[in-house]
Amino acid sequence: MQAQRPAAGWANSFNGRLAFLALSILINSFFNALTVSTHLGSAIWTASAVSLSGWLHVSLGNILFLEGVIVAFVNLLLLGRFDYFRLVRNLLFITPFSYLLAFFERIFVALGVPTLPLGWRIAFDVIGLFGVACAVSLYQRANLIMHPNDDMPYILRFRFLHGSPVTSQWLSNVPPLALVLLVFAFTHQLFSFGWGTLYNILTQGAIIGWADKHFLPILHHHLDIKN
Numbered sequence: 001m002q003a004q005r006p007a008a009g010w011a012n013s014f015n016g017r018l019a020f021l022a023l024s025i026l027i028n029s030f031f032n033a034l035t036v037s038t039h040l041g042s043a044i045w046t047a048s049a050v051s052l053s054g055w056l057h058v059s060l061g062n063i064l065f066l067e068g069v070i071v072a073f074v075n076l077l078l079l080g081r082f083d084y085f086r087l088v089r090n091l092l093f094i095t096p097f098s099y100l101l102a103f104f105e106r107i108f109v110a111l112g113v114p115t116l117p118l119g120w121r122i123a124f125d126v127i128g129l130f131g132v133a134c135a136v137s138l139y140q141r142a143n144l145i146m147h148p149n150d151d152m153p154y155i156l157r158f159r160f161l162h163g164s165p166v167t168s169q170w171l172s173n174v175p176p177l178a179l180v181l182l183v184f185a186f187t188h189q190l191f192s193f194g195w196g197t198l199y200n201i202l203t204q205g206a207i208i209g210w211a212d213k214h215f216l217p218i219l220h221h222h223l224d225i226k227n
Contacts, residue, residue: 011218017142020219024139028147029097031131033104036060037113038121041196043132043204045149046101048176050192051183060105064098071148071175078155089145097147125196133204137211143222149176153205158223165212169205177201 010016035042036050053063072090076082113124136150146154157168180193
């Protein structure tokens, strides 16, 4: 126990939280891109962005960025106050994440992930969705800057739902699911929406709760939610 205390102190200092934040952005963009490249279904917010990108013929990076900006303002409504610094932090997260995801997705396509046998793509999709949930847990705990799409369930979880990661995740899935259905109504196509997306909807909250305790547990939750 004595040997762990200095490490725990560093992990929960500003510099430690910043390091974990940078790691989580890389993990999140990498694994989100992997799920997109499998064509078996990505995380629901990513699926909504891919759907809008396919429908509107706008680059995925730009759609991810614009979607994040809109959600950032919705989060302020959920908070019930205009938190300027929270808005800036949300916007700071969007830029590297959006374009890193698009960059990694092009790499996975170039490597031939979309053409792999079905069994390999299923395995990569599951691994990717697990990695996404672990990354979300990591930067929710660091709580320096956060993607607006993941700040939404964070706000719901600690302001309205008594800390429940599962219920908050399910509620936050309603807007992106509505976007996917809207695009389907106009195009009759599903973009990056498949069994993996349904798996994500059902399991991400539970995996985040697991990751809070088991994935780099040295990092604790740093809450700034007021009821």
